[in-house]
Amino acid sequence: MVTQSWTSGLALTRAISQFELQRLQQLQALRSDYDRLRKSILERLEQGAIVEAGRLNVRVDHRWQRRLNRRVLEEILGVRETNEIYDELQPSESRFLKVYRADNVVEI
Secondary structure, three states: OOOEEEEOOOEEEEOOOHHHHHHHHHHHHHHHHHHHHHHHHHHHHHOOOOOOOOOOOOOOOOOOOOOOOHHHHHHHHOHHHHHHHHHHOOOOOOOOOEEEEOOEEEEO
């Protein structure tokens, strides 16, 4: 049975099912497996590993980007100037979905 709940004033929304929460956890585990396998393959390719013959192959493409963070700004501008810039910046919101079980909290 799907239950309905009222949120955000008058907006009627469909309940989140246990199946959806379980699927979310499963997909999180798959992403973790993907990350580990990707890292392993990249490391082995860097060490000169060959790819088994077959219909699939792999190559490593590179991209470069500049990353600007507080530490880098402090090195370039100094602490005082960096603090002034940070005082002017508005914080950005990050949202984290946590699936709760009776004995555990899983952060996704």
